[in-house]
Amino acid sequence: MARSLDGLVLSPVADQAPGQVGTRTRFTYHERDGRIWAEYEGGDVVRGHLVGTRSADTLDFRYVQLKQDGTTSSGHCLSTVGACPDGRVRLDERWEWESQEGSGTSVVEELIS
Numbered sequence: 001m002a003r004s005l006d007g008l009v010l011s012p013v014a015d016q017a018p019g020q021v022g023t024r025t026r027f028t029y030h031e032r033d034g035r036i037w038a039e040y041e042g043g044d045v046v047r048g049h050l051v052g053t054r055s056a057d058t059l060d061f062r063y064v065q066l067k068q069d070g071t072t073s074s075g076h077c078l079s080t081v082g083a084c085p086d087g088r089v090r091l092d093e094r095w096e097w098e099s100q101e102g103s104g105t106s107v108v109e110e111l112i113s
Contacts, residue, residue, distance in 0.1 A: 002057050002081040005029040005036060008089055010108040021045060021065075027108065036061060044068050050077070057081040059091070062098075074099045084109055 008029050015022035024043035027050075029036065036059055040048040045065050052061025059079040066072050077095040084090045088110040096103035 002083060002089060004031050005054075005081070005089065006031040009111045009113070010089065010091065011042075011111050013107045013109055015043075016104065016106060021048075021106070026111070040065070052077075054081075063095075072099070073097060088112065 006029065010027045010029065012021055012023055012025060021040070022043040025040055025045055025048075026042050027038045027040040029038045031054060034054055035052075036054050037049070037051045040050070044067050046068055048063060048065030050061045050063040052059060054060075057080055059077070059081065061079075062074065062076055064072065064074040075095055075097040077093050079091040079093040082090045082092060090110070091108045093106045093108065094103075095106065
C-alpha cells in the first residue's frame with residue numbers, strides 16, 4: 001500500500017473543462033483508519049469537499065463544490081493511489097458527475113512545498 005495521504009497537498013496535472021477543477025486547484029487530504037477527506041479550492045472552484053474511504057490503494061469518495069459563478073455540483077470518484085518516478089504521490093482518477101451530465105479521468109500529484 002502506498003503511503004498515507006494525511007496532510008498532503010495535491011493538484012491536477014492538467015485543466016479539465018471550464019468551470020471545473022484545474023491546475024490552480026489545491027486539494028488538502030486527510031486520512032485516518034480507512035477514511036479520507038479533503039478540502040479543495042482554486043481556479044473556478046471557490047470551495048470543495050470530498051469524503052470517502054480507502055481500501056489498500058483504492059479511494060472511493062463523493063465530492064461537492066461551489067464554483068465562482070455561484071453554482072454547485074457533486075459527483076463520485078474512484079482513484080488509484082500510486083507514485084511518481086520521484087516518489088511523490090499520484091492519484092489516477094475516474095470520476096462522474098451526479099448533479100449533471102459528464103464523466104472523465106484525471107491525474108493529481110503531490111505538490112512539494
